[in-house]
Amino acid sequence: MRAGGTLQGPAAPERRSGERFPDDFHLHAGLFSRSTGLSRVPPPLLPDRLSSDAGRSDTPLRASKEPLAMASVTGCSAARSADKHRSFSLLFYRAVRDLKPVWMLEDMRTMEVFYREEDATLKMYSPSEALLYAIVHDHQAYAQFLLTRYPDEALAKPGERFCCCPSSAPHLAMAVRYDRRYILGLILQESHRVPGAPPADRAGWRTPLHLACELCRPESVLMLLGNGASPLAEDLGGLTPLDVTLEKLRDSGSAAGAERRQCLDNLLLYRPRLGRHMRAALDREPELWSPLLGEDTYGYLTGKNPPPLLLRAMQTILQQLRPSGFPDSLHDLPIPPSLKPPGLPGRLGGP
Template sequence: MSSAVSLEQRRCLSLLFYRAVRDLKPVWMLEDMRTMLALCPDEDHSQKTYSPSEALLYAVVHDHQAYAQYLLSRFPEEALAEPGERFCCCPTPSPHLSLAVRYDRHSILGLILQVVHRLPRAAPDVREGLVQQGDGKTPLHLACEMVRPEAMLLLLGSGESPVAPDAQGLTPLDILLEQLKDCKEASRGRRQCVDTLLMFMPRLQFHMQGALRREPHRWTSALGPDTVQFLTGQRPAPLLLISMQTVLQQLSPTTFSDSLMQLPIPPSLKPAGLAHGPGPHCRDRTL
């Protein structure tokens, strides 16, 4: 009997691994399955397995926080490396970050950003600019497009520029303003995104400022007259905003989440939406 495993059998094993991650199976079981795939050569005697990077993509999609934490701590550089060709659905230079934003996995996003800061030589595409291919958009642009305030807070606190333009010259604030134009009322999520972004922008710099000055009425209903006047330079920044900007500038990007939660200020003054520590999957489904 040949030791090689047929293509159909390998597909079955791969599907079982995918389902195991989806079903949040224990980390030890997932690593056993990943290793088992490595020990099963193809008919051409080549060994193909899921890399830590590819396994992390599955963990992000299915919010398996414990598995993501294990992969990032055990294989930090490999986990953030570029995935294989079979994962062609992830064309960006930083697919793990982009997927974490897209699927709103802010707990795993926080873990990824911690590893990036701890290993500055790892994943340079993730660390330097966080730029997607083609359109020049960063994960922060994506977070604004998809209204992910928690992800925005983590990205901004980790040092991503709030004024970086995409290929069309639009900043993350421009993305939000385009969504809010002619809206009668801003959703809570979009308003939270605007407020979060402004806390990291001591100096206003965005493309649509001229449009706001010419037609302020198109944003007044959604943002309120005070915010519109502030964005157009007709009103100084509120004292609370200036205070929060000053406080946030003192927090280190490497320990941003923990430092933010430990600030000796009332919870109502802290940016809303950030999870308090790892989720239950991170604590309960360990090795």
């Protein structure tokens, strides 16, 4: 939790009495542990180069049988090594999925595993890659530990062997996609203190805010905006988050759900901007958009009317709040709860 403005996680993972590794872990641990002195497997041996006379019709093809046998043996060894790595990866994945204790996950993560690559090196899961697993399986304690103990490494770009959301901030995008609101809050809070954290709204990228609008996650929209995500960012197609939200509303028609509408209302609190194409669509089809959005909202978005008084007041208030203190600063506002955005995320520091 948070005390004095900083996240406080476990100082170090500790093994508790009675806790043990999964039964199948011991079958594989000896294969990958540093203590076993696992030697590097050389690259597959190829047969010696055939004689330069091999291409001549009057010269028989000559090749030594011994290198071929060695190549076969080494190829089998490489295949076994790949199988061992896949088995270990599955064990770690399952351990995070089953919400095993932090000490156990850290022991497994830091265990050097053989990767069949050109450099044939021993590697281990990085904090960034482990954080992706924690997000997918909503392992909040492990995510908090990684962000507290390894703030720079946890938010770094994951390795190439991990395929995740194509975004300027993959961990934020993954938390939005899986709707992990608590972990999303931890990542946003820690990103304010990590100078090298990737920007969440890099120009031309599909930002986590775009994704939250597409998936109709109003709580994530509010958390991202409150922590400084730009409502003006455009993706590769030139769409702003407001454009994405309006497209979802248009596609759903008169049956627009409460979540879609709440995404729009949360965006309006931070003065979003219409893209060129969406602005033209609103001007071209008033008979569609005015009933769908309401006259006040439609007039405001098209520039025909000023924003409603309450909306303007909330825009001014929210502009004064520090992103690093969100959402606690919004909870502390001395205004009636009915004026605060519905679905306001809870305090990261507790009740």
